[in-house]
Amino acid sequence: MSAVLVEDVSRTFGDVIAVNRVNLKVERGEFVTLLGPSGCGKTTTLRMVAGLEQNTGGRISIGDRVVSDAEKGFFVPPDHRQLGMVFQSYAIWPHMTVFDNVAYPLRIRRKSKAEIEQRVMATLRLVEMDKFAQRPAPALSGGQQQRVAIARALVFEPEVLLLDEPLSNLDARLRTQMGDEFRALQKRLGITSLYVTHDQEEAMALSDRVVVMHGGHILQIGAPEEIYQRPVSRMVAAFFGSPNLLDAKVSACEPEAGTRYFQLTVNGNGWQGKARASEKFEPGESVLILVRPESVRVGDQAADGALSWTGKIVSSIFRGPRTSIAIETSGVRINIEAPAILGLKVGDQVKVAVPAGGAWAIRPEDAQK
Template sequence: MADLTIQGLTKRFGGVTAVDDVNLHVADGEFVTLLGPSGCGKSTTLAAVAGLDRADGGRIQVGGTVYFDAARGIYLPPEARSCGLVFQSYALWPHMTVADNVAFPLTLRKVAAAERKRRIDEVLALVEMERYAGRYPHELSGGQQQRVALARTLVYRPAILLLDEPLSNLDAKLRDRARAWLAELRTRLGLTTIYVTHDQIEALSLSDRIVVMNGGRIAQIGTPQEIYERPADPFVADFIGTTNFLPARVVGDAPAGGRALLELADGQRLEAVAERAAPGGSRVTLAFRPEQMQVAPPGTAPEGGSVLATRVTSRSYVGGNWQVGLELAGAALRLEARQPPAEDRLDLWLPHAGGILFRGGADVAA
């Protein structure tokens, strides 16, 4: 195993900069996910580490081996890098059995027959596919084929593991089971891993840290809890989970760590904790999660928050809960409730703490 260091990584395709000055260190045995929308640069970053795309600038080092250094003219081809790469397509040889598919990398490396058999048996047991060693790919489910693809990568003992949306071809139920299995496997392996996905549930449930990317740059790096609870900007807040955004104006100066009095476009007012100083008259956006909101019984004013009058725009049953669409001062909000509101008007309670104040408007994900 080894750590991974990326410094100033840049990759252009014509006039488009796909990866723009990316810096990242992944510790030995750490599982890090590159997360973001299509075109954000996450797969291009992974391809640069694997050597499939030659970067235009920067440096990549795994352990004591420099894979790429633009300044020194160093570029190791993919076959010289100890990277295990698993794509979203299984890429199994259809005319080979499971055992033969897994053996293929060892055959290329001229590993002796006895050692080859020992490694194949070991890795098939690791991915719980030893009973299927004699089957062909068309006799396996999608989840089983993905396990074989992973076993084929692990059998030659790479220094780091690179996974490019490996679960995206599975249906929803298989994906849930595969995610749980992969979480268990990563604990047993302890292998330095870079995982690329646009699925936030995968990122939150599997990762030691998440790297959120946007427009070829890193928007935020943090633990799953940090990314979800303390997003660095409106883009991250919007991309991770469901977030409500409420534009407002600050009434009077608010000190850092103190409460800010906010006025909405319809004249209603509420209070929110300001992590940073907010000058009076400035435009801000208050971001908060649906689970932080509550329905306030008519005529009540629960402590620790503000009550605002809203209009109900939709009610959708999603199994166990209702998603309720609300309109507040021209902003569309989403509330999660056990029961749908009976009236078209609803009093909404927002806590003073828990939301995040961003300066200016909310530049959210597409």
């Protein structure tokens, strides 16, 4: 039994289809992230799981219990769903101490004083905030307030934790630190988490699986590495960084030994080589070849079957640990993330190659999506 099951769920606001027939399963203990551009329906999806928004189509279950069924007109309100929630604005109460903030969900559930004392302190210890129990909430840093918000969401042992951009108010360094801390806590306690962000790196660093959304639809669900290295469409590929997406034609295709993938031989404009794909292609078919900028090696001797180009550097941006360069070669422009130590300059003529496994083929009709 999954912890959260979303079946064919939609939500319309007048003419706007905010969420369009979404299907999603979150397993117990899993960390699943909804990722997508602004307005794609992430918050609406999360709010429907929470019961803060009613779905206009489909069915939502938490554990073994259906909590909303649009067709049957059945709906369980949020306070009967056993969910913890953490939002972007932590909404911790400024006039209360840390202790009272975390105790609040237990007080409204009319727990005894002794139980409240014991559970609040145990939860504060989990997030390492027990020393601050008697502090007024405003006298805390952003990261500490965030931990109080997480403690408050965890204190009544929810079945699922829902988090909507909980780190977006923090500066970049604290965001990474809090994200890593939260992931460690989530793993240690095995808290099932459904998380929303529009930050790709955050999604990849935290999640067991990422759900890429666009325009109310789900484009792809998969482990971070799968979404990043083996996207099903141009849109998913382009959602992460500035990938190279090169037009090519298939000349051969065979199953790759020991994997569920296929090996393609592809021909582009003045180049050729091998790429992998998740499905079979026929010779003569058009494909789009994804090559991540950091997968391109400068100056490497091209191995057998590797994609390779020789061209002139047309732009070079120093970024500290690495340099972003672009080379132009027979009408193809290749973006490359190269080690800064190579000292590459505009005008340099370079040879570049993509090692095996660095080229991924996408079907052009999927590429339209």
